Amino acid sequence: MLQNNLLQKVSENHICKAFGIKVVKSNEVILLAKAAGYDAVFIDLEHSVLSTQDASILCSSALLSKITPFVRVPYQCGQGFVQRVLDGGAMGIIFPHINTAEDAKRAVSTTKFPPHGKRSLTAAVPQFEFQRVGAKDVIQQLDSTGSTVFIMVETVECLNNIDAIAAMQGVDVLLIGANDLSLELGILGEWEHWKFQNALHKIANAAQKSGKILGVAGLYARPDICKMLVREHGARFVLGHLDVGLLAMAMNRNVELLRDMEM
Template sequence: MLQNNLLQKVSQDQMCTAIGVKVVTSNEIILLARAAGYDSVFIDLEHSVMSIEDASRLCSTSLLSGITPFVRVPYECGSGFVQRVLDGGAMGIVFPHISTPEEARRAVSMTKYPPNGQRSLTAALPQFDFRRIAAKEMIPQVNAVGSTVFVQVETKMCLENIDAIAAVEGVEVLLLGANDLSLELSILGEWEHPRFRDALKLVAAAARKSGKVFGIAGLYSRPDICRHAVRDLGARYVLGHLDIGLLAIAMNKNVEQLRSLDTKP
């Protein structure tokens, strides 16, 4: 059986943690994530120069490490691109800039096998260790737990259509993208602004109403808001930070420590 840490955590009313990967393409980043205790990895093909081959390698390592790999694809990348990412080992796809129920339905169609969607069938997937499994056994598993559909909430139109988008069958996660959404709302980075706080509540309520997972991303420097989203609004998927951000934080701290060595008492 396929293992999806997000769905397993949600079934137990627990939070699923994630680390974003956009610059480090070697397997070591996944092993470090496992050692740190992350539940999932968010591989970013939207805002990076990583290739599908890079993503597939990271996905395969994640699967072997017990960390669930999700991949964010570029906006309007097309069903062929999505299929290659899924065939390469992704356990779910993050679709950015979804604004309408029709776009959400297309996202589901690209990601799920019939009768849930129109994904093309192939054999020997990395999700099953490249073993040949009968389609009648594979398809239900992949549709249920191996092809999670994330709709990224980051446009004003998405907020306006959020209840209808959340109600789309096959959409499993409403992931609020804080940075792009605040930019769209003309309040970039103003996390205390009433419009942003209202957006958090709106997306959380839509997820709760339709039985979908509420997730948050982009609030890496505001653990207080993340805590509010998890404890008060029911968020169950949290993107903790990106690899490049964590490297920058650690390097800055290390330089501070080094410079302190030469500081006279």
């Protein structure tokens, strides 16, 4: 099976550099991410109009480019939807708005084959480049390295249950969802506020105690906080930015350059 760059980077004590996709659905965006040096793509089906077919095409392109595709699914989308995304080539699922250990347990169950979960087996999947592989090998490899479970920490209830969620077998990554978390805390965008800073430390401590990977998303304008989480708390998954954000910033800079020509 094709390599999971997140797990490989963690084993080497490096960060997995991720790029978010929510508006650009052509294969070229994968090639651009590869050329830039990203290790993974975060394909967003929660806050976009991308389809499962779009996600599958992007996943297959990423796998062939040796970039690991992870897909964020919509809240409470159902087991069948998650399975379609996994069968379409995702190497992991990002679950939003997880609140309790029971929520986390159900998330794990949708991604794993029996006896560890309820995922159904199918033949010829993109993760194996559609080659014929024995069923036992497919199950073993997809369960161990081809179905990474990200739990987004973005609600107060999740924060209150973080130790139990982190301890859940099958959970791989605690991913800080900075924007929704600060919104729930009543301090939207106030990254220096003690409530937000305390939340970061609480999540990081839970990840370290349970041996889970710490990830961060949403702090695109605050690389200093991301750096702190990487260097002081061992965060190993960092979502650098989204396609729409990078395009907007580049376009704004270019228009300013053009305006300067008239000065």
